[in-house]
Amino acid sequence: MNSKILVTGANGQLGNELRRLCKTFPGLEFIFTDVDMLDITNPDAVSVFMEASKPAIVVNCAAYTDVEKAEEDVKNARKVNALAPQVLAAACAMQSAFLIHVSTDYVFDGTKTEPYTEEDTPNPISVYGSSKLEGEEKIQTVFDDYVILRTSWLYSEYGSNFMRNIISKGKENAFVEVVDDQVGSPTYARDLANSIIDIIIKSILNPQAYLPGIYHYANQGSCSWAEFTQEIFKLAKVDCEVRPISTDKYPTKAKRPVFSVLDTTKVRSSFGIGIPNWRDSLKECIGQLQ
Numbered sequence: 375m376n377s378k379i380l381v382t383g384a385n386g387q388l389g390n391e392l393r394r395l396c397k398t399f400p401g402l403e404f405i406f407t408d409v410d411m412l413d414i415t416n417p418d419a420v421s422v423f424m425e426a427s428k429p430a431i432v433v434n435c436a437a438y439t440d441v442e443k444a445e446e447d448v449k450n451a452r453k454v455n456a457l458a459p460q461v462l463a464a465a466c467a468m469q470s471a472f473l474i475h476v477s478t479d480y481v482f483d484g485t486k487t488e489p490y491t492e493e494d495t496p497n498p499i500s501v502y503g504s505s506k507l508e509g510e511e512k513i514q515t516v517f518d519d520y521v522i523l524r525t526s527w528l529y530s531e532y533g534s535n536f537m538r539n540i541i542s543k544g545k546e547n548a549f550v551e552v553v554d555d556q557v558g559s560p561t562y563a564r565d566l567a568n569s570i571i572d573i574i575i576k577s578i579l580n581p582q583a584y585l586p587g588i589y590h591y592a593n594q595g596s597c598s599w600a601e602f603t604q605e606i607f608k609l610a611k612v613d614c615e616v617r618p619i620s621t622d623k624y625p626t627k628a629k630r631p632v633f634s635v636l637d638t639t640k641v642r643s644s645f646g647i648g649i650p651n652w653r654d655s656l657k658e659c660i661g662q663l664q
C-alpha cells in the first residue's frame with residue numbers, strides 16, 4: 375500500500391498541527407490542501423484531484439466551524455459539513471482510499487450525565503451539530519473504509535479558538551464573565567494530530583489491525599468553560615478575574631449541549647493510544663504560545 379496522505383482544510387487548527395507533525399514522519403508522504411487549492415464542496419474538483427494525486431488516505435480537516443454563524447447560514451454549513459464528506463467518501467471509494475473524518479461532540483444533546491460513548495444516540499441541538507451528524511451519516515452510506523473521530527472543544531496555538539480569544543480578552547479587561555454550566559473536555563489539536571498519525575500507522579497501513587468505525591477522541595478529564603478560562607489565565611499569567619455565569623446570562627444563537635464529555639475507552643483500547651489530561655496539554659500549548 376502506498377503511504378500518500380491527502381489533508382483537506384490544512385490551514386485550520388488541526389491541519390496546521392498535522393503539517394507541523396509531518397516532518398517527523400519522513401516515511402509518510404503528505405499533500406496539504408485548503409479551500410483555494412481543493413474546495414471539498416466541488417465534486418468535479420475533488421474527483422480530478424483524487425485521480426491525479428492517488429492518495430491512500432484522506433484526512434478531512436475541512437469544516438464549517440462557526441457554530442453561531444451556522445444558525446443563519448444553514449445552506450453553506452450543510453454544504454461543507456454534510457454534503458462534502460459524502461463527495462470525499464465517494465472519491466475515496468473510487469480510488470480505494472481510506473477516509474479519516476473529524477466530527478464533533480455537538481452531535482449530542484447534552485442530556486446525559488455520564489461521558490458519551492459511540493453507542494449513544496446522537497441528537498444535535500444546533501445547525502452545526504446537525505450538519506456534522508449528517509456528514510457522518512452520509513459517509514456511512516457510501517462505504518466502510520472510514521474512521522470518524524468525534525472530538526471536542528478544540529484549541530491550538532493556530533487560528534481562532536476559545537483559548538486564544540479569551541487570553542486577548544483577559545489582557546484587555548479587569549474581569550471576564552464565562553459560562554460555568556456547560557461541561558466538556560478541552561482538546562489540544564496537537565494531541566489529536568498525533569493520534570491521527572498513530573491510527574494511520576497502527577491500523578490503516580497495517581491490514582492485520584485494520585479497525586474502521588466511529589471513535590471518540592478528547593483530552594482526559596473535563597471542566598466548564600469558566601474552569602477552562604481560570605486554568606488558561608493561570609498558565610498564561612493573565613491578571614484577570616473570571617466571573618462564572620449561567621448559560622441563560624449569555625444568550626447565543628446556537629444552543630450548546632450542557633454536557634458533552636466523550637468516553638474515549640474505544641479509541642484508547644483499539645489503537646493502544648495514550649491521551650493526556652486536558653490540564654497537561656493546555657500547559658504544553660501555552661508553553662508553545664509563549
Ligand SMILES: NC(=O)c1ccc[n+]([C@@H]2O[C@H](COP(=O)([O-])OP(=O)(O)OC[C@H]3O[C@@H](n4cnc5c(N)ncnc54)[C@H](OP(=O)(O)O)[C@@H]3O)[C@@H](O)[C@H]2O)c1
Pocket residue numbers: 382383384385386387388389408409410412413414415434435436437438439454476477478479506525526527528529533563
Ligand atoms: N474547533 C472546535 O472547537 C471543534 C470542536 C469539535 C470538533 N471540531 C471538528 O474538528 C475538525 C477540525 O476543526 P478545526 O478547529 O481545525 O477547524 P478550522 O480551524 O475552522 O479549520 C477548518 C479549515 O477548513 C477550511 N475549509 C472550509 N471550507 C472548506 C472547503 N469547502 N474546502 C476546503 N477547505 C475548507 C477552512 O478554510 P477557511 O478558514 O478559509 O474557511 C479552514 O482552514 C472539524 O471537522 C471540526 O468540525 C472542531
